[in-house]
Amino acid sequence: MKNLSIRTIVAIGIGAAVFLILAKFVAIPTGIPNTTVQTAYAFLALMAVVFGPIAGALIGFIGHTLNDALSYGSVWWSWVFVSLFVGLFVGLLGKRINVENGEFGTKQIISFNLVQAVVQAIGWFVLAPLLDILIYAEPANKVFVQGLFAGISNIITVGIIGTILLVAYAKTRTKSNSLTKE
Amino acid sequence: MAQELLSYIERKSPVHSLSGATKLIIFILYSTAAMLTYDTRVLLALLVISIVIFVMSKIRIREIGFILVFILAFLLLNNIAIYIFSPQEGVKIYGSSHVLFELAGRYNITWEQLFYQFNITLKYFVVIPAALLFVVTTHPSEFAASLNKIGVNYKIAYSVSLALRYIPDIQRDFKTIAKAQQARGIDISKNQKLWKRIKNISSIILPLIFSTLDRIEVISNAMELRRFGKKKKRTWYKEKPFRKADYIVLISGLFILVVSLLITFYDGSRFYNPF
Numbered sequence: 001m002k003n004l005s006i007r008t009i010v011a012i013g014i015g016a017a018v019f020l021i022l023a024k025f026v027a028i029p030t031g032i033p034n035t036t037v038q039t040a041y042a043f044l045a046l047m048a049v050v051f052g053p054i055a056g057a058l059i060g061f062i063g064h065t066l067n068d069a070l071s072y073g074s075v076w077w078s079w080v081f082v083s084l085f086v087g088l089f090v091g092l093l094g095k096r097i098n099v100e101n102g103e104f105g106t107k108q109i110i111s112f113n114l115v116q117a118v119v120q121a122i123g124w125f126v127l128a129p130l131l132d133i134l135i136y137a138e139p140a141n142k143v144f145v146q147g148l149f150a151g152i153s154n155i156i157t158v159g160i161i162g163t164i165l166l167v168a169y170a171k172t173r174t175k176s177n178s179l180t181k182e
Numbered sequence: 183m184a185q186e187l188l189s190y191i192e193r194k195s196p197v198h199s200l201s202g203a204t205k206l207i208i209f210i211l212y213s214t215a216a217m218l219t220y221d222t223r224v225l226l227a228l229l230v231i232s233i234v235i236f237v238m239s240k241i242r243i244r245e246i247g248f249i250l251v252f253i254l255a256f257l258l259l260n261n262i263a264i265y266i267f268s269p270q271e272g273v274k275i276y277g278s279s280h281v282l283f284e285l286a287g288r289y290n291i292t293w294e295q296l297f298y299q300f301n302i303t304l305k306y307f308v309v310i311p312a313a314l315l316f317v318v319t320t321h322p323s324e325f326a327a328s329l330n331k332i333g334v335n336y337k338i339a340y341s342v343s344l345a346l347r348y349i350p351d352i353q354r355d356f357k358t359i360a361k362a363q364q365a366r367g368i369d370i371s372k373n374q375k376l377w378k379r380i381k382n383i384s385s386i387i388l389p390l391i392f393s394t395l396d397r398i399e400v401i402s403n404a405m406e407l408r409r410f411g412k413k414k415k416r417t418w419y420k421e422k423p424f425r426k427a428d429y430i431v432l433i434s435g436l437f438i439l440v441v442s443l444l445i446t447f448y449d450g451s452r453f454y455n456p457f
Binding site for chain 2: 004006007009010011012013014015016017018020021022024025026028037039042043046058062063066069070071072073074075077135136137138139140141142145146157160161164165168169172
């Protein structure tokens with residue numbers, strides 16, 4: 001924590017603000033109750049890959065907490081924790097995808113999507129319902145169904161929009177060894 | 183897009199004049215108590231305290247009405263969902279079944295289920311005023327100072343303060359971009375098919391996110407030039423020192439937490455069983 005770079009600190013702050021705006025204004029209802037296409041998680045995945053696990057975890061945590069507090073007046077801690085978890089592990093496992101070098105081809109797309117799908121599956125299918133039961137003593141089958149819907153829609157959203165974002169981001173970076181001698 | 187966000191409301195009241203750190207600690211203690219307990223007596227007592235503090239803060243219901251509508255709608259949906267998925271949860275918890283009337287199959291109405299759902303709803307009513315009050319009575323800049331005061335690294339506290347500072351800016355950027363793209367004929371309303379809508383949304387969030395990444399560079403350069411983070415500590419312009427009232431409030435908060443936990447777990451269960 002001590003040696004966070006200034007860039008990471010700013011990325012956490014601004015990232016959390018963008019996460020909140022996306023979670024609040026850019027959620028598309030899919031027609032299934034309580035399930036929306038959450039573009040915020042695609043953005044979270046991008047930030048986690050670009051700025052690393054600590055930034056990912058804190059953007060998820062701060063962004064989600066502020067959004068809950070400012071738009072509902074109460075914080076749903078069990079799901080906030082899942083946002084932290086997703087940001088942290090996508091960042092940790094996504095470190096090998098060296099998007100800063102401007103490379104994001106088929107190989108990277110596949111490994112990014114594997115990582116995000118596995119991390120989100122654990123988060124939404126297992127962690128969120130377990131914490132709901134532990135903290136809020138809600139009925140088990142209700143929270144597992146909720147987690148299942150949220151997880152599937154988030155995995156698909158991050159798969160599509162997250163990939164688009166990373167490809168676009170990679171294009172803005174200069175490729176290493178991109179100069180050729182003539 | 184008529185949704186609004188809660189924000190600080192300036193007022194002269196005992197709640198406003200407390201230090202932000204006190205309110206943060208109390209908020210955490212209070213939420214912990216409300217989260218752990220399912221004891222109806224404790225919840226009712228906490229609710230009374232919440233309402234008293236709310237009245238003392240001189241915040242009018244009208245000022246936060248738009249949020250309350252959301253919360254009530256959410257609570258209603260949540261209660262319906264709980265009933266649909268688990269109509270016998272209360273019977274399972276309280277170990278008896280007093281049927282009020284039968285509906286169909288396992289869907290009957292029991293006193294136990296009603297009591298269980300009443301408790302769940304009560305839990306929210308206890309936490310909501312505390313959380314709302316914390317948000318509307320603490321100035322965002324003071325919030326960062328309070329986080330730092332309770333032991334959060336000041337760099338992280340500064341991130342939170344940056345987030346609060348930039349939410350309105352990014353919201354404005356988002357609206358500008360959305361309107362510009364809509365003027366070009368990109369439709370993000372319900373009339374579009376889901377797939378097309380996702381594609382159109384991307385054309386709004388891409389510029390938003392890339393302008394954000396630029397903004398991160400600009401801000402971090404500015405902070406670097408001002409030698410942010412070179413020292414172990416920093417001071418805060420908005421920090422309020424602890425006064426006598428803060429200590430009194432903190433001690434009573436701790437007292438309430440301990441007492442409510444004692445009452446809750448006295449008989450070895452989180453639930454109060456009147457049956």
